[in-house]
Amino acid sequence: MVTTTATSLFFPAGFSFPTSSKTSMMLGGGSDKLGASGIKSKPTSSGGLQVKVNVQDNPKINGTMVTLKNEDEDETPLPPLRNFINQLPDMLIDPFVQEELIFSQNFSIRSYEIGPDQTASIETLMNLLQETALNHVRNIGLLNDGFGSTPEMSRRNLIWVVTRMQVLVDRYPSWGDVVLVDSWVSASGKNGMRRDWLVRDSKTGETLTRATSIWVMMNKQTRKLSKMPEEVRREIEPQFIDCAPILNEDSRKLPKLNDNTLDYVRTGLSPGWNDLDANQHVNNVKYVGWILESAPVSIWESHELSGMTLEYKRECGRHSMLQSLTAVSGDITGDLLDAFRVECQHLLRLESGSMVMRGRTEWKPKYANNLGSLGLIPAESS
Template sequence: MAAAFSCPVFFPSTFSYNGNRYHGRIKIKINATSSTKVKTLNEIAGAGKGSSSLATSTEFGHLSQEQIRQRIPTKKQLVDPYRQGLIIERGVGYRQTVVVRSYEVGPYKTATLESLLNLFQETALNHVWMSGLLSNGFGATHGMVRNNLIWVVSRMQVQVDHYPIWGEVLEIDTWVGASGKNGMRRDWLIRSQATGITYARATSTWVMMNEKTRRLSKMPEEVRDEISPWFIDKRAINEDVPEKIIKLDNNARYVNSDLKPKRSDLDMNHHVNNVKYVRWMLETIPDKFLESHQLSGIVLEYRRECGSSDRVQSLCQPDEDETLTNGVEQSLLKNMVLTPGIMEGNGYLGPLDVKSYGYTHLLQIKGDSKNEEIVRGRTRWRKKLSTLPYSS
């Protein structure tokens, strides 16, 4: 629970970055009545258990073991050498360099959508980390923790033009903006570090939920004061009118019932992480389709959180009519990298290759009397190009 970690963190000194990695080690001496040698974590924990006076007699003042280990900044940082992150956009945006890891790619060495979503989450949290606003919750600011508030995502849209490959170096930019009166928009861009080509773009909307009542909340003034200086008016995806996603019913073509959240699906907010929802959605699409197609875009509308004891049903329905007329397709096309090859129809990427396929999705909790919606989704797909060695 974020509320359990509400103490502000005081550091004896902030991190300094002198153009190189920070190599200092903290020598932990907890128990003033004991010897001065470096203690093990067991001893630290033991000391904390034994007596509260021991826990406060550290050379770091009121630092807990957790605070020593995490070292969450209390002041805005411009560079974090460990996270390979830096503040950009005139002081309010964040850029992180990451290498695509071996376990983030599938059998064809391309990063999975899940990996991209995980990297979005990670860079978003590191952005808050750098801001000095982070309490010890899942991206919650000090003001949010004082009000028992956590972030919940209400909408997420991702467009993938190219999938990064194993070992590739990426730059991920992220920034935030206002969304209505009580929400926050967060956008991302993923670029190839080697070429500067944009691989993927994403936008999301976040609102606050009371951690105890699990009800959505207005944004308190003190939280607005914390985060609004970071807002900028810039969009990764230009979408004039968000498409309405229809609600599927039991007539949906593909249904996967009795999905059970696993312990490993729960995140620090003690509910199923939204990235796991995407896995359930995509697993409901027939293998045969997945083998020959590549996801180019996804829109998710989150309605309700899902706990560890819920039983989940995943429904999906392919579009019958594949004409490119509705909102999402239009906006996808608008944001596609329209290369001269496509524009001029010179043969290597003909009109057929641009044809996109759509699926509508629904995840719901199976109740005794009625079902409750967790998330509605739309996915767009393109045929894999066999000539692209990394289409997966």
């Protein structure tokens, strides 16, 4: 009996298993209680999990028949790898596939990632974007000991930091949904990199979220921005795609928010130990949570966040104390049909007054799509 083993955590596009009664594959997660389901696993030196599916022991996996021919039968290619892996139990979802220069990853939305509206939170979506970006770098073999740093970046104590991000959410996924995140990178000027994402429903192909971002390099020791060394450029340039951003840039200038123009403020914010990443850097998703701390509950109750434009100005340390300021445009207390959209301006600053981040968020009425289909609000407002 022939056993086919994949030696890498990441499979090439179009990969299909030769026929056999046993198939080994590498996945990023698993369980030590899979034996009862005909699935055997063991850790690997790379930190992944080698999962062996014995179809003879259990020919029915997650309600789907998987038929493999014996070695004395004619060899017939199995379905594409992505289809095959999606038949595995939910705990083994999250396959990685790279097609040319676009990296794709599936995610299942977990129960602890949803909020009061029974949909994924904006922080969940932002974390999925970051996870896909890091796995992209790891997949192409450029992830070194730094958090997202290439080998040449690590030699020079350089790390990536985001300076600008724009996100547009068409619909939030719900618990149990599986989303497909595509990501790719492009050049941004002489010293920057642009990363784009497209999030879709893996079953229907519906676009859920689009996002674009600009990244530059910072010296890990001096905490100052750095030019991109030529050695680093040669590492990452072959991965660049020459294309326009997935979102048209929001060119509107972000206003300067101050104590005279704010409507809401939240003080006493401070990063904890678990808010730091492997670079001892506050995760950019944490900043999003902070600016939303000062958004009034009345907005959350009647609207949902549909878009963000963020500018990251400086990092903050573990002992920093911050303030979150919000100014609201639009009537959030009137009838839903009278307040189609709400816009907020945000400022995150140190208690000393130094700006950490500023941004703009856009909110649409909950169930706006349903109201628009009934002709209750203009189509462009839905």
